Amino acid sequence: MTAAALTVANATVGYVAGGRKRAILSDLRANLGAGELACLVGLNGSGKSTLLRSLARFQPLLGGTVEVCGQSLARLTPRQLARQVAVVLTERTAPGQMRAYDVVALGRYPYTGIAGRLSPADRAVIDEALAATAAETLAQRPLGELSDGERQRVMIARALAQQPEVLLLDEPAAFLDVRARMELAALLTTLTRERGLAVLMSTHDLEQTMRHADTVWLIDELRTFTTGAPEDLGRAGLIEKALGGGLDFDPDTGTFRAPGSPHRAVALDGDGPLLAWTRRAVIRAGCRIDQDAPIRVSWVAGAERRGPRWTVRAAGASVDVQDLGELVRQVRPDRFA
Incomplete structure (x- = not known):
């Protein structure tokens, strides 16, 4: 059995406002193994980003536990956390004239200390991260001049430079064209299969989820949380129930069609x-x-x-x-x- 890189046990995620807890998702149980790609799928407003932010410790859990490689997420120091978990968010950055190389180099902060001086070993890791994402030719270009697809590769390279065990991505294909989406899917598959990285990403691309995901983390309209292989969830009708809104799910294409469509x-x-x-x-x-x-x-x-x-x-x-x-x-x- 694949060792669990990320374990979620009886977790509750949400917000604290005015001293009161507001739960968005409760009783969450999931495992993400090393070398696995999991896709977090649900309708807008279902709590996907809230869950990812809680797993990244951007906001506290309201209950339960999360472990990263057997260690409590809550007990990790910031440096330890940055060495275990890397995050790529949806929000566009305002990089100014920073070179892509300098952005990737930020991923070495958990290792360089307060001085931020890069050793030859650090530079080797940066070069490896750029190579892994096919971003070597972008290294000397200002980030602000890159296309959305190129910029996404650089941001993933920055995450890889942290040498994490777990990579969290919040809708990484949101601003990408078709070609860039396919390149992203191929990259994430390579990172899991060849590097043993555990990857969890939220997405609305159901066709790519059915094609590439090892596991789907599914949130339905009632915010019920279910995990399983995409084929098992599809066979059980859970994908259709969670996302279809009365539409019929076609497992051959990984897409929905209007109810009552002639067959x-x-x-x-x-x-x-x-x-x-x-x-x-x-x-x-x-x-x-x-x-x-x-x-x-x-x-x-x-x-x-x-x-x-x-x-x-x-x-x-x-x-x-x-x-x-x-x-x-x-x-x-x-x-x-």
Whole structure:
């Protein structure tokens, strides 16, 4: 069994206002193992950021305990805490003209002491953190001139320079474009699989959660907290219940669709590279895949100058189409009624 890098036991998180405690989430129990990626998922206002801030000790627990590598979070000194837990928040920074290298170097503060002088060993750690995040070419550039994706890589490099056991990220993909999101997912997977880092991040990207997470920490509308493998939570209907708001969850795509969407059955007769794209198009058309269905779609790749061709057969008729857009129009539920 993987050793627990982060253990949450009977914890309550929330705020203290006017001397009174206001609990947001209660009776929390969870484990995050070394080398695991956990995604914290819930609707806006469900308490995700409150939980992350409590785990980072930015605000105190209202009850229960949290342990980091077997040590009480509450009893760690600030220096010890910074060596165990690193945090990357959603808020945009106002870096001025600080170089990316200098920002990453801030991650060595728990080791350099009050003087802040970097030793050769510190500089080696900084270089390694920049390399791990593919940010070496950004090192001498002012942080304020970087794109959102580049800046996020630098901030994660700064966290890695702390050499933590646990990395907490609050919606790290919030300002990123599609390419940067994919690069972030690949980076976090590498950090867990190859470096043994325990990573917990909050996210609204359910498709990436279903694809990459080892564990999902799920908060539903009643602020009930559940953990488990994404497939187990999906199979039990908990993801649909927590996030769907009456929508239907499609486990094939990791997305939701409108309730009562037509589920016309379509069979796919073919393989090769076109299978995945054809499957996606048919699902987008509001259909489900069933190899015993009377509506059947087949395809041929086509010659060099001629693209692929799809054939839709149903009710004794057949139609040939030249692209997936037309295929969607042909198989949607109002056809072949």
